[in-house]
Amino acid sequence: MHSRQTALRRTFVCAAVAVAVFAASPAAADDYPNRPVTFITPAAAGNSPDVATRFIADRLGALWKQQIVVMNRPGAGGLLAAQAASTVTPDGYTLYMTQASTFTVLPVTQAEKAGPLLKTFVPIALIAEQPIAVSVSPAIPVKTVAELIDYIKKQPQTVQFAASNRGGQSHLTGELFARKAGVKMTYIHGPSAATSVTDVTAGRIPMMFEGIAGVAGAMQGGAVRVIGVGSGKRLSNYPDIPTIGETVPGFESQGWIMLMAPAGTPDAIVQKVANDLRGIVEDPAVAKRFAAIGTYPHWLSPADSAAYIKKQEDQWWPLVREVGVKR
Template structure:
């Protein structure tokens, strides 16, 4: 039976519990980090995700005066890395840098794993994005996206296009382009951009859709002709490359990286990492190194990062279902 004393004390007890929890979280963050921090990425060594992780990790290591240990957990469409990150202690000493495909495609590809990127992780901040490029071999005699669309409509299904593995952002970008332009091209999956680019230059395929950073060397050497970028506006460093949106209004697609931690990580640590990450992204060294890969930093608050991730899932869900991942979608 509840007494009047119990009724009076209960609100006070709740307030005390909140204060104790907050104090404990702040105490954990005050000395953070006091040991090396692990950073999990789904990319293989020297891949785009790995390079981004190392550039950002080096700057955070310099600021924190603690080593950042990069863990390359490759395979199974990013699920190996996600499972490692989920199983880690939620103490701020294991961070996770997923590529966009982990949020957008992986839950559909591996529904049995029951990985929910929104519920299982807390966003620490947004890192960077990289627009896609639609490119062709010079020998195709196509000089614009409009000409490519026209050629594809004249010969439905006859043009082959390369994109990274099925379900990656380059692949999804190409599928969305096909849908919105009303064209039919045949997808040839490649395990990496280098193999697709080699076949394009060799004349075995006609079109490639990949991250701009991956194709920079081929563009600069003249072995690849860029027709359009997938950013909403023309890029400052590449003003002569039109956007897809100039032909298909509103079209925008970028590969991106965010930094997250296991759900339950103390909020004080989450906010500290967000502040330090944003400061790292604003450093000239990080901007220049990522800029050389055509990768654009985008510092965000934790709330804005969470909102961005939700929006990206909503934008790409129809495309993911259209190409048929997972169980009966």
């Protein structure tokens, strides 16, 4: 009798395991999502990553016929958002829309907290890149990246560059440019891209590194001269502006936006979200809308997104250590 009860219990356990395996299969994503989804982002409300995130959320919500709530958790260089996103149930209903600096800076500046924390996420898809541009004041005799390098070399360490957010993408782009171009410059911190633009247009600082959207208005008005962009290829809406890499081989610097999920999220859900995002990101109408805010769609699969992060870490971590950025 005892042996029969034991056998029955084993049967029930096996059945339960089978059900669990079935639930994690692709069929489990068939009705996903059947309730609202939340995106947690380190972006501050109103900046370009936030605008892009909300646009994607609206398009994806319309596709799913479910509301997507965007929750802004700026602060601590992106650590607050990562912490909030790491504590949720890994069921696909709370996802993490991360930014470049969270992975390229935090693991160095806050290694004990951020290092282990960021390993608790799995990439869903890279969504877009936000290239950094180098701009100069019309008051200096520089119209190309090559001329800028020559201008700096003639007065080493006396040429200043402005960039917002110490340790952020704009600042690090300036530092990377100095090393790859073999020049020496002095960094001047500005609290915002607007401050950098004001300093350069007023002639107080000769050059700056900022996202293309932040300088577009000043460029169109002739107040600054954008001479190069950090993208891998020329931008669709600014085809006459060369890439910095055309003069400084191998140079590339872009912010980026990627959707991630807490580790343990069913793979079927990760793949579904990635595939649905691809249809949105590769829509020409989205590319046009994004370009207006200096954002350029670039979809990558979960596996390719993971490789992309690794490449970014390899590029930026040594520089962050060398610059000695502290947060």
